[in-house]
Amino acid sequence: xxxxxxxxRPDGRTDFERTRNAVRALLADAEPDEALRAFMQxxxxxxxxxxxxxxxxxxxxxxxxxxDREISAWIYDQHIELAxxxxxxxxxxxxxxxxxxxxTIRLVGLAFMHWGEAAKWVVGRRDRYDYSWMHWLMRMxxxxxxxxxxxxxxxxxxxxAATIEGLFFRTLLLDRFAGGNLTRQxxxxxxxxxxxxxxxxxxxxxxxxxxxxxxxxxxxxxxRQGRRADDGPTLYLAIAPLEAQRQAVIKEFHxxxxxxxxxxxxxxxxxxHVAVLEQLRLAFEAPQDDDAQRVVRRPAxxxxxxxxxxxxxxxxxxxxxxxxxxNPQVALxxxxxxxxxxxxxxxxxxxxxxxxxxxxxxxLADASDTGFGFEASExxxxxxxxGDLLGMRLSDEEPCVxxxxxxxxxxxxxxxxxxxxxxxxxxxxxxxxxxxERQGRPDDDDLFIYVPGDDDTGAQDAFLVPExxxxxxxxxxxxxxxxxxxxxxxxxxxxxxxWALAGFEILDAKRxxxxxxxxxxxxxxxxxxxxxxxxxxxxxFELVDKDRELDYSNAWDREVSPRLL
Amino acid sequence: MSMTLRSAATQFFGMPPILRRRxxxxxxxxxxxxxxxxxxxxxxxxPAGEVDFDKLLAATRKAPVDxxxxxxxxxxxxxKKAGEGTGTWPVYDPTITMDNDPRGYDARCRRIRDRYIxxxxxxxxxxxxxLESPERVIKSARLYFEDAxxxxxxxxxxxxxxxxxxAEALWLAQLEILFLxxxxxxxxxxxxxFRALHPASQAWPEVARLGLAxxxxxxxxxxxxxxxxHDHYGPWPDLPNWIQANWDLTAEVVAxxxxxxxxxxxxxxxxxxxxxxxxx
Numbered sequence: 013x014x015x016x017x018x019x020x021r022p023d024g025r026t027d028f029e030r031t032r033n034a035v036r037a038l039l040a041d042a043e044p045d046e047a048l049r050a051f052m053q054x055x056x057x058x059x060x061x062x063x064x065x066x067x068x069x070x071x072x073x074x075x076x077x078x079x080d081r082e083i084s085a086w087i088y089d090q091h092i093e094l095a096x097x098x099x100x101x102x103x104x105x106x107x108x109x110x111x112x113x114x115x116t117i118r119l120v121g122l123a124f125m126h127w128g129e130a131a132k133w134v135v136g137r138r139d140r141y142d143y144s145w146m147h148w149l150m151r152m153x154x155x156x157x158x159x160x161x162x163x164x165x166x167x168x169x170x171x172x173a174a175t176i177e178g179l180f181f182r183t184l185l186l187d188r189f190a191g192g193n194l195t196r197q198x199x200x201x202x203x204x205x206x207x208x209x210x211x212x213x214x215x216x217x218x219x220x221x222x223x224x225x226x227x228x229x230x231x232x233x234x235x236r237q238g239r240r241a242d243d244g245p246t247l248y249l250a251i252a253p254l255e256a257q258r259q260a261v262i263k264e265f266h267x268x269x270x271x272x273x274x275x276x277x278x279x280x281x282x283x284x285h286v287a288v289l290e291q292l293r294l295a296f297e298a299p300q301d302d303d304a305q306r307v308v309r310r311p312a313x314x315x316x317x318x319x320x321x322x323x324x325x326x327x328x329x330x331x332x333x334x335x336x337x338x339n340p341q342v343a344l345x346x347x348x349x350x351x352x353x354x355x356x357x358x359x360x361x362x363x364x365x366x367x368x369x370x371x372x373x374x375x376l377a378d379a380s381d382t383g384f385g386f387e388a389s390e391x392x393x394x395x396x397x398x399g400d401l402l403g404m405r406l407s408d409e410e411p412c413v414x415x416x417x418x419x420x421x422x423x424x425x426x427x428x429x430x431x432x433x434x435x436x437x438x439x440x441x442x443x444x445x446x447x448x449e450r451q452g453r454p455d456d457d458d459l460f461i462y463v464p465g466d467d468d469t470g471a472q473d474a475f476l477v478p479e480x481x482x483x484x485x486x487x488x489x490x491x492x493x494x495x496x497x498x499x500x501x502x503x504x505x506x507x508x509x510x511w512a513l514a515g516f517e518i519l520d521a522k523r524x525x526x527x528x529x530x531x532x533x534x535x536x537x538x539x540x541x542x543x544x545x546x547x548x549x550x551x552x553f554e555l556v557d558k559d560r561e562l563d564y565s566n567a568w569d570r571e572v573s574p575r576l577l
Numbered sequence: 578m579s580m581t582l583r584s585a586a587t588q589f590f591g592m593p594p595i596l597r598r599r600x601x602x603x604x605x606x607x608x609x610x611x612x613x614x615x616x617x618x619x620x621x622x623x624p625a626g627e628v629d630f631d632k633l634l635a636a637t638r639k640a641p642v643d644x645x646x647x648x649x650x651x652x653x654x655x656x657k658k659a660g661e662g663t664g665t666w667p668v669y670d671p672t673i674t675m676d677n678d679p680r681g682y683d684a685r686c687r688r689i690r691d692r693y694i695x696x697x698x699x700x701x702x703x704x705x706x707x708l709e710s711p712e713r714v715i716k717s718a719r720l721y722f723e724d725a726x727x728x729x730x731x732x733x734x735x736x737x738x739x740x741x742x743x744a745e746a747l748w749l750a751q752l753e754i755l756f757l758x759x760x761x762x763x764x765x766x767x768x769x770x771f772r773a774l775h776p777a778s779q780a781w782p783e784v785a786r787l788g789l790a791x792x793x794x795x796x797x798x799x800x801x802x803x804x805x806x807h808d809h810y811g812p813w814p815d816l817p818n819w820i821q822a823n824w825d826l827t828a829e830v831v832a833x834x835x836x837x838x839x840x841x842x843x844x845x846x847x848x849x850x851x852x853x854x855x856x857x
Contacts, residue, residue, distance in 0.1 A: 262732065265693040266739060268679070268686025282692040411847050441843045462839055470836030482700040492838050497831070503720045504700035512700065515720065521831040
């Protein structure tokens with residue numbers, strides 16, 4: 013029994029590259045049968061080697077180690093090379109044995125399959141394909157009327173069969189979803205479904221009069237939506253059968269079954285599958301006019317924008333500052349610096365350094381009505397992932413803008429990362445909510461982010477809350493001026509990494525004077541934003557005459573009375 | 578690794594036990610008990626032309642066939658189970674559930690279903706057990722519907738109905754949401770299933786009334802009666818509020834208030850921030 017190559021080891025990879033080069037040389041001189049046989053053998057070896065490392069690479073939700081990245085990049089490169097090799101072979105075969113020969117068509121199918129696989133491994137890279145060769149091959153297959161021919165391929169140590177057309181659409185669909193919106197596990201789930209849906213990946217050369225994806229066969233782009241305006245060669249893929257397949261997957265989940273039950277995707281978390289279901293829904297429901305959905309992007313001059321990641325950081329550094337005048341600390345620091353002792357000055361500098369070093373600046377690359385595109389180094393973007401909540405202030409005069417990360421892909425330059433952020437609100441504000449049934453916990457009074465809705469009814473208003481809060485059913489109350497509102501979170505409008513945008517209903521509203529005495533205290537405590545509750549165990553002092561004797565002409569001379577030191 | 582349980586004796590060198598017990602022979606059957614029997618009455622051939630009263634009486638025991646419900650296969654099956662042929666509407670049988678009852682799933686399937694529900698409906702349900710409160714489910718479904726996510730509302734109700742198909746309220750809420758979404762095809766499908774599972778439901782006339790407005794040619798809903806008083810405020814019939822929307826609008830009014838107050842607060846804070854600061 014032949015042992016699968018070890019691609020974890022550099023020598024295993026080098027051996028395979030050597031074989032690949034030998035097959036490439038063989039293509040020009042050898043007989044078609046021999047060349048095809050050599051290609052197929054190399055493919056089987058490659059699949060066996062990849063299948064060996066794939067569970068480790070995709071099975072873990074942890075970040076990849078550098079060696080994992082290296083293998084993944086290598087696999088991606090090999091798929092591209094194999095696709096190019098199959099494309100060249102198909103081109104040669106077409107001239108030698110004709111475009112309608114079964115061997116030529118098989119090579120076309122293999123080229124499609126490898127381009128599709130590359131699209132899966134490209135997750136996290138920014139490469140865009142030039143699909144002109146792919147469209148040319150598809151036109152060739154259609155010209156020979158062989159696009160519905162079954163092509164046997166081997167993938168993940170399993171033999172599979174699909175039509176040329178099915179493989180073509182699979183590649184284009186994977187490419188469409190490989191733009192950084194789906195994780196590597198999610199794109200694998202999508203691919204597993206696409207193999208199950210091969211029967212629905214049927215094209216038609218004429219517009220079927222319904223919602224469609226389309227491939228313009230005389231262009232070099234990927235999948236588009238809607239009817240083509242001109243009469244160029246186009247292959248349409250109806251969306252309704254795909255939606256029916258999506259619904260069938262949902263029904264299977266209702267029955268407690270994962271689709272497909274075999275393969276690496278079956279071992280991924282159910283959450284990954286649910287995320288793909290949602291992404292598919294968005295894609296299927298997208299407007300059919302490609303131009304309509306493309307929002308105009310305005311290139312920004314690349315200013316460094318301070319961003320905050322996560323609820324806590326956004327509240328502490330972004331929204332609380334909104335409630336204060338801009339840069340008040342500048343005046344205070346200048347005034348204080350002359351009077352500070354050396355120790356105090358060193359402390360202040362240390363504190364300032366720590367604060368500065370923990371700040372994160374990203375370069376704003378472009379902006380549109382719906383979001384922002386940032387560029388950053390790997391270091392600057394550490395810890396920022398798809399689904400994170402981001403706060404940013406585009407300039408000192410502007411309020412804190414909230415958004416969520418919807419895309420993260422490496423940039424054109426090595427070590428650079430492109431982050432796509434969809435704007436959520438620019439009028440959000442921090443608000444203190446208190447549990448009505450206090451549990452004696454530090455977070456009985458906590459700051460949350462109020463996100464107003466677009467309409468004035470308040471029906472679309474929501475709070476950004478930590479995800480764990482959703483497990484609580486108890487109401488909260490907040491005091492704004494003389495009004496106390498009791499509200500309860502009752503739905504989740506959106507969810508990300510550690511946060512949820514929770515809708516709420518108002519259970520009660522009272523004026524403060526209507527509250528009973530015992531109830532009023534916590535309400536009053538919660539009224540101000542932010543809350544700085546005095547520590548309970550610290551001894552209380554009051555000013556006495558001795559204190560009054562001190563000279564406070566210079567307020568920065570002493571921070572605390574010497575009596576207390 | 579699979580293991581086969583063996584008797585201890587066979588584990589010694591694979592040898593069978595020397596002193597094997599005599600294999601038990603077939604169990605001796607007890608002597609057949611003689612039950613008293615009623616000798617059947619010999620069938621007397623009726624002379625030709627004479628009326629067969631037995632046959633007629635047997636025929637009257639069968640109800641006239643109602644064509645509309647048996648167009649749907651599942652409906653006919655359920656109707657038969659519920660006592661079709663009694664001449665009246667079949668009585669409510671609490672043991673009748675949908676074919677696909679999750680309570681019969683194995684542990685793995687139940688776990689996957691639970692995980693799916695938790696991931697799909699965060700903040701609403703953590704597992705299938707959370708769907709067993711119709712009131713809570715209906716409220717969540719209504720909120721999804723109000724948030725322009727009718728698919729999520731219907732799926733949540735689907736799951737809850739699968740969990741407990743006897744809960745009439747869930748069916749009715751689903752029917753109302755389908756009606757509000759003007760989804761005629763699915764409304765008819767859902768109404769058929771509801772009719773089969775809850776044939777004695779008091780709410781059927783209301784369902785039929787909505788169904789007639791949505792699909793006037795559908796035989797399932799019968800023919801339209803004369804409109805009742807206050808049946809319409811507009812072109813569509815009044816709704817029965819099976820989705821349990823709150824009649825009291827105080828909360829909505831207060832929500833407007835909260836929105837306004839916070840909007841003003843935000844605007845004043847931003848205005849204060851935008852003011853130029855005095856030089857230090």
